[in-house]
Amino acid sequence: MEKEPQRTIREVIVEGERGNLLRVEDLQAMSPDEWGMLRDSISNRHTGGKGISMLCMKCKHPVYIRAYKYFGRTFPGFVHFDGSPTWCQWYQGKNRTPDSLKAEQYGGQQESPAHELLCKKIGELAALDKRYIRHTINKYHNPQYCDNARRPDVYIEWEGHRPFAIELQLSNTYQTEISGRCTYYSKEGIPLIWVLYAIHEYVSIPQSIKDVVRRHRNNAFVIDRDSIRESYSKNTLVFKRYLLTGDYFDFPELVTIDSLTVPENQTLPYHEDHLAPALRAKIDDRRKPFFHFFNEWGKKSTPPEDIKRILNTLPEHVPEDFIFMIAAAFSIVATLSAGRDINYASNDPNVRAMLNSYFNGNRLARYADMMEFILGRIRPKSSTSPNITTHAVRKNITLRKSDTEQAGIETNEWRAMEWLLPEVFDECERELLRFTDQLPCWTQY
Ligand SMILES: [Zn+2]
Known part of the structure; x- marks a missing residue:
């Protein structure tokens, strides 16, 4: 064929x-x-x-x-x-x-004997804790918010502790199955811990294992001889935690359930966030040279080469005047973050006055639509935050949109903004930040 x-x-x-x-x-x-x-x-x-x-x-x-x-x-x-x-x-x-994939993975069999034994062991270890009330193994959980009930491998209730669920990841669980379970427990507000077994045996970590580990901010929770021994000695449930770094598991540490953090959006606990800080740092690093540049440029007259140099750090070629649009956008971000007026873009006392003069004139006329998009996706940090716009600013923006050709989403300037201000412009980055509870307080989502 x-x-x-x-x-x-x-x-x-x-x-x-x-x-x-x-x-x-x-x-x-x-x-x-x-x-x-x-x-x-x-x-x-x-x-x-x-x-x-x-x-x-x-x-x-x-x-x-x-x-x-x-x-x-x-x-x-x-x-x-x-x-x-x-x-x-x-x-x-x-x-x-x-x-059909499932049938191949399990060889027609849904559960292995090892799976059943480990579930029992986890239940036994959970019962060591003095707060122990009850646990179930492979029993239907009564959902409060979801339509279809699921059967957690182990479901545990402790006095004064949120009930939590444990799913064992022994074989190649399909991605939609992982998602379905994570979504179910998040909606139900129940922390879910995926537990692995004998991970040292993996020569290269299969994608399905990486998928569940990433959902725990790159923490792999493992049940093995050490964690079982520690559970008996501490009288509580203990797992061995590895951090996934690239293709390897490293930094094993024995951790108790109580030492885990449960994030707000997805109730998948972690011991150490080995994922989110890098995402945030990447965005901050892009902006750092610009903030540094803007802090300096008011103090003395800036040679045009300096403007060229800073614009060259962008992934797209943009006109030199675009530096004023970036300065205006960064002034908004800085004002909202600090909760006080900060203006890098002009000598006006605040962002409102700066935007008013820029959009009254022609300098930023081409970016009126872009500015309106920014204004629609931000929000004040608190009721005492300074106002960003006024009626006059909005009126000028509408006027410039009608009398000047606008830089749209297909232009280099728009793409440069996606890179510099992804919290506003880049749907993927916004989603990554939301997913990891890291959207800044000034972002409208
Ligand atoms: Zn197609």
Whole structure:
């Protein structure tokens, strides 16, 4: 049989107020944590939870992110969800269904004997704790907020402690199954801990293991001889925690349930956040040279070479005057973050006056629509935060939009802003920040 030509989705639309375009090259340039979380978010949305949606650029059918193995390296690609039109230029043929994959993974058997034994052991260890009330193994949990009940491997109730669920990850659990369970317990407000067994045996960590570990902010919780021994000695449930760094598990530490943090959005606890701080730091690092530049440029006259140099750090080539738009946007962010007037863009005493003069004149006229987009996606930190706009500012912005050609989402300036101010402009980055409870307080979501 002749092999069909391999077709891949080259570009997708990330859904949002205006949306973003995302090329497969951009996806592959992301860190495994970043594309992995976008992948989680898409499956969460697909299984009825909160998340993001991406559409094929050609046929507008929803797509998901699949992890491919190539010469030992894992990299992401886009795949149509089931039911995509066959006429799509990027149609990839029929998908394998989760059911047929499941049958292969489990060899027709749903549970292994090891699985059952470990569930019993975890129940026994949970009962050592003096707060112990009860636990169930593989019994239906009565949902309060979801329609369909699920059966946690182990469900534990302790006095004065939130009830929590434990799922054992022994075999290759399918991504939608992982998402479905995470979404269920998050909606029910029940912390869920995925527990692994004998991870030292993995030569290279399978994607399905990375998927659950990432949901715990790259903490892998393991039950093994050491953790069982420590549980008996401490009279409480103890797991061995490894941190996933790239392709390796490292820094093992024995941790109690009480030492875990349960995040607000997704109730998947972690011991040490080994994921979120890097996301935030990446964005802050991009902006740092600009903030430094703006803090200095009011003090003396700035040579044009300095402006050129700082604009060269952007991934897109932009006109020199765009520095004033960046300064205006950063003034807004700084004012909202600090809760007091900060203006880098002009000699006016505050952001309102600065915006008023810029949009009354022509300097930023081309960016009126862009500014309006920013203003629609921010919010004051508190009731005492200074106002960012006035009626006059809004009126001027509307006027400039009607009398001047605007820089739209396909322009270099817009893409530069996506990079500099992703909390406002980049739907993927916004989702990553939401996913990790890190959206700054000044962002409207
Ligand atoms: Zn398509």
